[in-house]
Amino acid sequence: MKSIQITTYNKNIIRALLGLKLQEKETGIPGNNEVLVKMHAAPCNPSDIAFIQGTYNIVKKLPAVPGFEGSGMVVETGKNTGHLLGKKISAFVQSDTDGTWAEYFVVNADDLIALQDEMDLDQAACFTVNPFTAYGLMDIAGQRESKAIVQNAAGSQVAAFVRMMARENGVKVIDIVRKKEHVGLLESQGAQHVLCENERDFEEQLNKLSKTLQATTAFDAVGGRLAGTIFNALVPDAELVVYGGLSGKPIENIHLMGPIFQNKIISGFNLIDWKADLGGGEFEKISEKLQNKFISGAYKTQIQGSTTLDKIVNGLRNYIAGMSAGKVLIRP
Numbered sequence: 001m002k003s004i005q006i007t008t009y010n011k012n013i014i015r016a017l018l019g020l021k022l023q024e025k026e027t028g029i030p031g032n033n034e035v036l037v038k039m040h041a042a043p044c045n046p047s048d049i050a051f052i053q054g055t056y057n058i059v060k061k062l063p064a065v066p067g068f069e070g071s072g073m074v075v076e077t078g079k080n081t082g083h084l085l086g087k088k089i090s091a092f093v094q095s096d097t098d099g100t101w102a103e104y105f106v107v108n109a110d111d112l113i114a115l116q117d118e119m120d121l122d123q124a125a126c127f128t129v130n131p132f133t134a135y136g137l138m139d140i141a142g143q144r145e146s147k148a149i150v151q152n153a154a155g156s157q158v159a160a161f162v163r164m165m166a167r168e169n170g171v172k173v174i175d176i177v178r179k180k181e182h183v184g185l186l187e188s189q190g191a192q193h194v195l196c197e198n199e200r201d202f203e204e205q206l207n208k209l210s211k212t213l214q215a216t217t218a219f220d221a222v223g224g225r226l227a228g229t230i231f232n233a234l235v236p237d238a239e240l241v242v243y244g245g246l247s248g249k250p251i252e253n254i255h256l257m258g259p260i261f262q263n264k265i266i267s268g269f270n271l272i273d274w275k276a277d278l279g280g281g282e283f284e285k286i287s288e289k290l291q292n293k294f295i296s297g298a299y300k301t302q303i304q305g306s307t308t309l310d311k312i313v314n315g316l317r318n319y320i321a322g323m324s325a326g327k328v329l330i331r332p
């Protein structure tokens with residue numbers, strides 16, 4: 001089968017992309033609790049970019065096939081997975097095995113979602129990570145009974161799902177983008193309070209809005225100075241939930257009075273731990289609920305285009321040049 005191979009990590013993103021090679025490889029054989037999936041498509045997420053740069057939490061033994069997420073059909077099963085044969089699936093895998101940027105991949109049954117027949121396989125390629133992440137983040141805001149939240153990297157797909165879920169729950173959102181042109185774009189999609197982090201009066205506007213709307217939860221995917229500025233803008237008894245590190249920089253600039261006298265806290269979120277903490281059957285219920293939203297058309301991942309395994313470098317360059325335009329799907 002054809003697959004993409006990474007042989008060395010490289011912090012320089014262009015060199016990291018150029019290091020991705022198309023290779024022929026033996027198709028894997030599923031073990032007892034595994035299945036063989038014929039891939040339909042896989043996205044490139046920021047975690048995949050960080051992975052090939054060697055800056056992500058997951059470091060695999062190389063050479064390896066990258067790709068943590070994707071969709072496809074089960075074409076072969078193991079001893080305990082016969083019931084999955086012929087099923088449409090969406091998977092998210094971070095174990096030390098080959099990933100989804102290939103014609104086929106082997107996955108443990110615990111790491112996949114057997115989908116309803118009506119799920120679109122392009123949408124399914126991006127189903128297992130971002131919608132669940134937004135759901136988990138909104139659950140934190142829900143527990144805090146937040147009437148308003150703040151989020152940065154607001155042009156991202158996670159942020160878009162947060163907006164969809166917030167709207168359903170009557171929660172106001174203060175969206176922060178880094179490019180001026182994305183302010184109008186988000187507003188045209190119905191976002192009500194969009195700020196650009198690079199405007200001169202950004203901090204002032206954020207402080208004012210946060211106070212007016214009483215923002216008590218913030219979702220940070222960026223880190224650096226921006227995360228500190230957001231933390232400082234939150235009202236007392238608020239929580240900044242860190243779930244991404246797009247700037248690659250540590251959080252700076254936190255006013256000490258917030259944690260000491262205003263009961264403000266910083267926490268972290270990651271999908272795998274969130275999923276592991278759910279009670280029996282809860283993940284399946286959430287999955288069903290989210291799938292129904294996709295099937296009805298209420299939820300959708302923005303997809304800007306696609307590429308093939310042999311053109312992956314160009315395809316991913318397009319994604320990196322304009323991430324807010326949507327995902328680029330890798331089709332084998």
Ligand SMILES: NC(=O)c1ccc[n+]([C@@H]2O[C@H](COP(=O)([O-])OP(=O)(O)OC[C@H]3O[C@@H](n4cnc5c(N)ncnc54)[C@H](OP(=O)(O)O)[C@@H]3O)[C@@H](O)[C@H]2O)c1
Pocket residue numbers: 045046047129130133152153154155156157158159178179221222243244245246247248269270271272320321322323324325326327
């Ligand atoms: N913790 C978890 O379990 C978990 C799960 C899923 C996702 N995540 C994180 O969630 C974030 C969004 O993921 P996604 O798949 O939704 O992203 P995405 O749709 O691919 O979009 C990435 C967004 O990040 C923006 N961005 C990139 N670098 C930035 C920077 N240095 N400062 C500010 N904005 C920046 C991009 O804006 P431009 O268009 O301006 O480039 C774009 O809007 C990522 O950090 C990802 O790692 C975390």
